[in-house]
Amino acid sequence: MTGSLPANGNYIGVDVSGVTLRAALVSNAGEVVQRREAPLEREAVAAQIAGIVAELRDAAGIVAALGVGIPGLVNRQTDRVLVSTDLPHLVRGNLHTELMEATGLRVELENDANAGAYGEYQVGAGRGSRDMFYITIGMGIGGAIILDGKPWLGASGFAGEFGHITIDTEGIECVCGNTGCLETVASAPNIVRRTHERLYRDSTSSLSKLAVNKDFTAADIAREARAGDDFALMMVERTGKYIGAAVASVINLLNLERIVLGGGVMEAGDLILNPIIREAGRRAFQPCFEATQIVAAALGTDSVSIGAALLARDAATTMTR
C-alpha cells in the first residue's frame, strides 16, 4: 500500500485547535470524503488521533499521509511543537514521533491558522488567488499569510499575528501585554464584554431579556442582529468597523490579492462582512484596496482539517518526486 503514488491516495487532516477534535478524510483534490468529530481528549491527543485515523482508514482504503493542525507553533526542521498555550504538554512530548509510530503514516504538523489558510487557499475562498491573508476570528483572533502559493511563516514562525495589531492606542489591556489590540474588542468574548457594558443603555434590546436568565454568546448577538434587533446589529457593525481598520493596515502593507475572513464571529455573515469592507475601503490606500478582494471563508469548520490534509499531501508529493 505504501508503494502507491500519494497522488492516488486519500489524506487525513485533523484539527485539534478547539474543544472539538475534527478529522476529515480528504481526497487528492481536496474534497472531504468522510468526517469525524469528538470532544477533544486534551491529555491524550496522540492516542485519540491515532484511533480516529484507524477508523477512517478502515473506511478509506489507501491513506497516503496525515496532517494535524495544532494551536501552537511547530519547528519545521525538527517537527517539534515549540509553543502551545492551549495544549502545553505537546511541547514536552513528541506528537510527531508518536503519531508516526502509532499510524505508520508520514505526518505533518502545522499551526492551526496556517493550516486553515492553506485549506481556504487551495480549495476554499482563496482559490485562484496568488497571495492571500487569512484571518480567523473566534475565541481569539489569528491570521496567516500565503505568498506565491506557500505559507509565509516569518523569521520565527509568528507571522500573521493579526489579532495583536493596535487599533486603539488608548484601549484596554490585552493578554499579550499591549493595550488596544484588535483582539481586545473583536474576539467573541470581547464582543460579549462590550455588549454587556453597553446593554444597560438600551433595555429594549432582546439581548436584555436573554441576559436576565443566562449569559449570552457572540453567536446569540449575531442571531439577534439577523432577527432585526437594532442594538445587536449596532454591536456587530461596530465590531466590523474595528476589524476593517486592522484589515486596512494589512492591505496597505502587503497589497495582497485576497483577504479571507473565517471563524465563529464571521458566521454573522454579511452583517459583519459589509462593515469590514466599508471601513477597510475608507481607511486603506485606494490603489491597494482596489487590488484586494475581501471575502468570507468558504470551508467553515473544515478549513483546518482540509488544510492540514493538503499540507500533508503536498509535503508527501514533493518528497517522492
Place this chain on the structure above:
Amino acid sequence: MTGSLPANGNYIGVDVSGVTLRAALVSNAGEVVQRREAPLEREAVAAQIAGIVAELRDAAGIVAALGVGIPGLVNRQTDRVLVSTDLPHLVRGNLHTELMEATGLRVELENDANAGAYGEYQVGAGRGSRDMFYITIGMGIGGAIILDGKPWLGASGFAGEFGHITIDTEGIECVCGNTGCLETVASAPNIVRRTHERLYRDSTSSLSKLAVNKDFTAADIAREARAGDDFALMMVERTGKYIGAAVASVINLLNLERIVLGGGVMEAGDLILNPIIREAGRRAFQPCFEATQIVAAALGTDSVSIGAALLARDAATTMTR
C-alpha cells in the same frame, strides 16, 4: 566592451526621487566609486540622466548597466512608469526606452523606496538578514519589503505603504483620504505642523525664538533636541512613539528579522530611534518583537542610487547566466 562579464564592470545608479538628482558609480561589490549631484531637471529627466551617465563613464571605464530609482510605480513586464505624483510626465513618456537609446546600456527602473530598501539590504543596515522591512521618513513616509532576498511588491506593486497605516482612528485627514494615517503626524511637514500647534504652550523653547524670524524645519527641531531643548526633545520622542506603534503592526504581521529606518527624519539618530524601539517593544507581540532588530539605515542619501545600481547588476547578471 559589451563582451565583458557584468560581474567585472561597474554600475550606475541614479535617484530622481527628490529635488536633487543623485547618481553613483557603484562597484560590483556595492561600493560607491564616484558620486554626482545636481538640482533635478524635472522636465528633462532622461537627458539629465544621460548626461551624468556619460560623465561617469568617462571616469569609470566599463559600465555594465544603469538603474534608476523613481518616485512612482514601474510595471516590470513593460518597463513603463505607471504612476508618479511627483514626475507625472514620466507616465506619458517612455523613460526606459529613452535611456537605453541615449546610453546604450541595459536599464532597470524601480520605485525609489524599493531601490533604497535593496541598497540597505545588500550593503547597508539590512546586510546579513534574510527578510527586511525598510521605512523611509522624510517629506512623506514610504516603505518596502524584502522577503527571501527579493523585493516583495504585492499584487499591484504597492506593497509597503507604511505611511498610510492608521495609528489614530480619530486623527486628522490625510492626503490619501483616510484619517489618522501615520504620515499625518510623523512626516517632516507634519512634525513641523504639530510643533507649531503646541509651541504657544512653551514659549521658553529655543524653537520659539526661531519661529519669530523664520519658519523652522524638522531638521531644526532635531538639532534643537540634540542641543538639549526639552520641548524639541518631547516632539521628537512623541514622533518616535507614533512611528513605533506602526512598527509594532509590521512586526506582528510579518515577523521579519530586521526593520531598517531611513530618511531625513531619522537623522535625529538615537533621539528618535530609541522611542521607536521602546514603543514597538511595548506594543508588539513579544515573541515577534524579540525576533526583530530595529536599526537605523546606513547608506544615508546614497541608499536609492546604490540600490538602483545593484538591482541593475542583479538583473544583468541573471539575464546573462
